[in-house]
Amino acid sequence: xxxxxxxxxxxxxxxxxxxxxxxxxxxxxxxxxxxxxxxxxxxxxxxxxxxxxxxxxxxxxxxxxxxxxxxxxxxxxxxxxxxxxxxxxxxxxxxxxxxxxxxxxxxxxxxxxxxxxxxxxxxxxxxxxxxxxxxxxxxxx
Numbered sequence: 001x002x003x004x005x006x007x008x009x010x011x012x013x014x015x016x017x018x019x020x021x022x023x024x025x026x027x028x029x030x031x032x033x034x035x036x037x038x039x040x041x042x043x044x045x046x047x048x049x050x051x052x053x054x055x056x057x058x059x060x061x062x063x064x065x066x067x068x069x070x071x072x073x074x075x076x077x078x079x080x081x082x083x084x085x086x087x088x089x090x091x092x093x094x095x096x097x098x099x100x101x102x103x104x105x106x107x108x109x110x111x112x113x114x115x116x117x118x119x120x121x122x123x124x125x126x127x128x129x130x131x132x133x134x135x136x137x138x139x140x141x
Contacts, residue, residue: 001039001061002071007107009073010100013043013065013115014081014088014125023079025054038064043077045099051091053099066118074103074110078125086126100133 017023025048029041036042041056042064048054056077057063065075076099080087088096100112114129116122 001057003060004062004071004074006072007059007074007103007110009069010103010107010110010112011065011069011073011075011115011118012096012113012125012129013075013077015046015077015079016081016083016124017079018082019080019085019087022049024048025056028077029056032064036064040064043075045074045076046079047076047092047095047099048079049089049092051089051095053095066115068118074107076100081124081126084123084126088125 015023015028025041025046028043028046032038032041043056044059044063046054046056059074062070063073063075064070066073076096078088078092078096080092104110104112112129112133114127115124117130
């Protein structure tokens with residue numbers, strides 16, 4: 001894995017997992033390691049339906065979540081989002097808000113965005129992260 005030297009972006013993703021089945025961070029890790037041949041899960045954090053934030057790939061290393069921006073970004077993945085749904089729980093949105101606030105304290109100039117901001121062929125995480133952050137989530141510190 002390549003060291004991460006600069007964090008200019010914090011990118012929100014979704015697992016595109018079915019609402020009928022829970023998907024653990026260990027399962028996503030298997031998808032990435034066994035399915036893609038990566039050394040580790042591609043995301044730095046994973047937020048399950050209960051709002052629990054699980055650490056993934058170490059933040060000292062580049063993620064494997066979007067080739068265009070892996071060198072300068074951290075990735076947070078939300079469980080859910082199957083077929084473009086916004087089926088995330090209030091607990092997930094609350095945990096996402098808290099995680100983003102914590103990361104902004106460490107990386108105050110980092111831009112918060114969704115995966116869909118970097119790929120025309122992706123809807124992930126199926127909502128406009130920047131608008132959500134600005135209108136619903138930001139708390140002035």
